[in-house]
Amino acid sequence: MSAFWITLNFVVLLLALYLILNLYQRIRILQHDLSSRNSEEAEKYFAEHIEAVRMENEQFLSEVRALLMEQTTERTNVLKPKRRRKAGSEAKTAAPKTNESGAEESDHSFAETLNNAELVQSTEESVSRKADASVPFKGNTEGWVPPTEDIQDQIEESPYLKAIKLKNKGYTVTEIAKAMNRGTGEIELLLKLQGKVQF
The missing domain is CATH 1.20.5 (Single alpha-helices involved in coiled-coils or other helix-helix interfaces)
Known part of the structure; x- marks a missing residue:
């Protein structure tokens, strides 16, 4: 059994x-299936995030390009009267150009204005940096200044000096303690330091 x-x-x-x-x-x-599923989900979310960031970057770049185009057109509009004067004097001596060369010139001038806008912007930034570096800090010259008439300096004596002065006037330890609102042991300690502390 x-x-x-x-x-x-x-x-x-x-x-x-x-x-x-x-x-x-x-x-x-x-566990292996779960970890592989988690890694696949993480990769998926990461890919979606990268795609969203890429789209945001492309949108930002398009807005920057549009701003650069606006700035270049504004600058060219400002510079047109000067160019017209120069072009008017040159037009009298030069022959008119064909349509094909005009189209090529406009494409070429757009690239030049874009490069010029970047150069102007970089020089303006460097000039502003140099100006900021060369100007010393002046503080808050135009801002609010606190009123100084109402401020009164107060000088407080140390407890040690108060105790010695009261002792020299003839007060007892308990009277000094009451006057200074301190304990008698503390006052005795302060008075014992009288000979050891030099002024």
């Missing part, structure tokens, strides 16, 4: 070991 229970116990232990190993393998497979 005992052999039967031993074999039954052995079979149950083997079955339990098999189930534990099987569950362990399933858990590892599930």
Whole structure:
């Protein structure tokens, strides 16, 4: 009978070991699937984020280009009267150009104005930086200044000096403690320091 229970116990232990190993393998497979799913989702979200950033950058670049175009057109409009005067004197001596060369010239002039706008902007920034660096800090010259008439300086004596003055006037330790609103032990300590502290 005992052999039967031993074999039954052995079979149950083997079955339990098999189930534990099987569950362990399933858990590892599930963890692997979950981690791969998480990494795929992270890659997906990262790709979406990169795409959104790229679109924002493209929109920003288009707005910057539009601003540069506006600035160049404003500058060219300001410079047109000067160019017209020069062009008027040159037009008298030069022959009219064909349409093809005019189109090429307008494309070429747009590139030049864009480059000139970038050069002007960079020189303006460098000039403003130099101007900021050369001007010393002057502080708040135009801003609010606090009123100084109402300010009164107050000089307070140290507790040590007060105790010595009261002692020299003939007050006792308890009277000095009451006058200074301090403890008698503290006043005694301050008076003991009288000979040790030099002014």
